[in-house]
Amino acid sequence: xxxxxxxxxxxxxxxxxxxxxxxxxxxxxxxxxxxxxxxxxxxxxxxxxxxxxxxxxxxxxxxxxxxxxxxxxxxxxxxxxxxxxxxxxxxxxxxxxxxxxxxxxxxxxxxxxxxxxxxxxxxxxxxxxxxxxxxxxxxxxxxxxxxxxxxxxxxxxxxxxxxxxxxxxxxxxxxxxxxxxxxxxxxxxxxxxxxxxxxxxxxxxxxxxxxxxxxxxxxxxxxxxxxxxxxxxxxxxxxxxxxxxxxxxxxxxxxxxxxxxxxxxxxxxxxxxxxxxxxxxxxxxxxxxxxxxxxxxxxxxxxxxxxxxxxxxxxxxxxxxxxxxxxxxxxxxxxxxxxxxxxxxxxxxxxxxxxxxxxxxxxxxxxxxxxxxxxxxxxxxxxxx
Ligand SMILES: O=C(O)C(=O)Cc1ccccc1
Numbered sequence: 027x028x029x030x031x032x033x034x035x036x037x038x039x040x041x042x043x044x045x046x047x048x049x050x051x052x053x054x055x056x057x058x059x060x061x062x063x064x065x066x067x068x069x070x071x072x073x074x075x076x077x078x079x080x081x082x083x084x085x086x087x088x089x090x091x092x093x094x095x096x097x098x099x100x101x102x103x104x105x106x107x108x109x110x111x112x113x114x115x116x117x118x119x120x121x122x123x124x125x126x127x128x129x130x131x132x133x134x135x136x137x138x139x140x141x142x143x144x145x146x147x148x149x150x151x152x153x154x155x156x157x158x159x160x161x162x163x164x165x166x167x168x169x170x171x172x173x174x175x176x177x178x179x180x181x182x183x184x185x186x187x188x189x190x191x192x193x194x195x196x197x198x199x200x201x202x203x204x205x206x207x208x209x210x211x212x213x214x215x216x217x218x219x220x221x222x223x224x225x226x227x228x229x230x231x232x233x234x235x236x237x238x239x240x241x242x243x244x245x246x247x248x249x250x251x252x253x254x255x256x257x258x259x260x261x262x263x264x265x266x267x268x269x270x271x272x273x274x275x276x277x278x279x280x281x282x283x284x285x286x287x288x289x290x291x292x293x294x295x296x297x298x299x300x301x302x303x304x305x306x307x308x309x310x311x312x313x314x315x316x317x318x319x320x321x322x323x324x325x326x327x328x329x330x331x332x333x334x335x336x337x338x339x340x341x342x343x344x345x346x347x348x349x350x351x352x353x354x355x356x357x358x359x360x361x362x363x364x365x366x367x368x369x370x371x372x373x374x375x376x377x378x379x380x381x382x383x384x385x386x387x388x389x390x391x392x393x394x395x396x397x398x399x400x401x402x403x404x405x406x407x408x409x410x411x
Contacts, residue, residue: 035348054103056380058110064250068107074100094333101337105385107117114384121374121383124315124398126271129180129209129308133157136176138169141236141259144283148261150211151182165258170199173309180208186351187215188303190241193403197355199308200396201365207323207397209308209316217243217278219296220264220289225273227292234263235278238304243278264289269342308399315374315398322370322379323396326365326386335366338390341382345382347372350401357392365392374398 077100078093085092090245104205108114135158139148151160152247161178164168169181182201187194200207217239221230233240233252240247240254247254257263260279268287269276276292277284284291286296295302328334351369374395387393 027241035278036106041207042401043305044123050099051103051106054106054375055110057103058107061068061107064119068104068111068113071215077079086311094255097163097337098340101341104389105341105382107387113388117387118380120313121315121380121395122397124313124318126315128316129154129314132179132269135179136161136177137213138163138172140166140169140183141165142283144264144267144280144286144299145259145261146213146215146280146304147182147184147259149280149305150184150280150304154182154209154211154306155180155215164262166193166196166199169207170203170309173205173307173311174203176311179310181205181208182211182306183309184238185304186305187238187242188301190238192239194355195369196307197353200307201355201367201394202358203323204394204396205311207307207399208310208314209320209399210402211306211308212305212402213304214283215242215297215302215304216281217260217292217296217302218291219243219246219276219293220276220284220285220291221267221276222271222273223290225276225290225292228274229273230292231274233276233278234266236260236263242297242299242302246293246296248306250276261286266379267292305402308369312398314394316400318400319373319375319398320371321401322347322374322383322398323371324370324383324386325365325367325392325394325396326390327365327392329391341386342370342384345372345378346372347379347382366397371401372398387402 036163053364069191081092081096082089121397135155137155137158137160138153139150139160139162141147148160163172166183173180173181184193185196220362227250230250230252233247234255234257236259237256239260263284264278264283264287265386266280267275278296321351347370349370353367354364357363357365374380374383383395
């Protein structure tokens with residue numbers, strides 16, 4: 027057979043398959059109606075397993091790809107059924123009625139920031155909320171607590187850095203509180219190594235900073251043969267060094283934190299790798315979706331079944347949504363079970379995306395829609411304090 031002839035045959039098979047697929051979807055829709063009348067759940071694990079076992083038995087050498095094909099068909103059928111039965115109704119209403127007022131215009135908002143004046147988080151907060159009031163809390167934990175108690179409208183916390191990676195503590199707090207993400211900021215981070223007047227690179231014995239700062243500046247810490255001492259925050263480290271007045275102490279912090287405390291800069295930039303950038307998020311108790319929102323965050327857990335993550339990701343890909351970040355964190359009180367945290371490009375207000383989110387909310391254990399917000403590129407600017 028010539029290539030042209032085989033292609034013709036494939037076209038004919040595809041046409042038949044498409045017709046059969048459409049008939050299968052119509053049948054799945056009828057099942058949804060019957061299940062609604064009889065009050066049966068959409069997901070019937072035993073029946074799905076029986077179908078897969080039968081396919082595997084009959085497909086011979088193609089057992090593995092046939093299983094993927096049938097599993098995917100059952101996934102999309104289930105999504106259709108969830109949508110027909112109004113699954114995820116609450117989520118749909120929440121998204122459709124989300125507050126759309128831009129963050130920058132919320133001048134009455136109080137923004138909880140970790141550390142003290144001059145912390146990198148506060149610089150990110152100033153970029154996001156130029157006219158709002160900042161309130162400082164020592165640790166990330168306290169920022170979440172302030173938002174929970176309503177002391178602050180929003181919180182701004184770092185989630186990942188281009189050199190040091192994810193800030194796991196913040197992911198754990200976010201997944202625990204299930205707050206919404208209302209915005210993000212990409213801040214270029216230029217660390218300063220600084221000490222009290224009179225301190226020099228050779229007088230330094232201890233270097234204080236947040237673990238993220240210490241991890242981003244390993245080279246200079248080793249070059250000074252100094253002890254790395256972890257603090258709650260880079261700006262708190264600068265306050266401490268100024269208070270102790272010991273030329274053996276130094277801090278890794280922002281230029282603003284150094285200046286505020288009258289410290290002298292011994293090395294800038296102090297980080298190991300150029301292009302050092304941290305991504306910060308805005309946490310909120312209420313759902314805010316700004317008009318230009320183009321990034322979606324969500325979390326869920328997955329059953330220990332082969333290919334379960336792949337199956338979910340392929341459903342996002344089918345909607346044209348691109349995965350930009352995935353993180354897995356151990357679940358509290360369950361050994362070796364994980365919560366997955368995902369970021370995608372996309373708008374929750376787009377019809378197909380909203381349908382997918384609603385279907386997943388009925389289908390996945392522990393599903394949480396964490397927000398839809400405007401993705402930031404690097405601004406190249408650090409705010410003044
Ligand atoms: O906000 C700060 O200053 C922190 O201590 C957290 C941090 C540390 C390093 C880079 C970005 C944020």
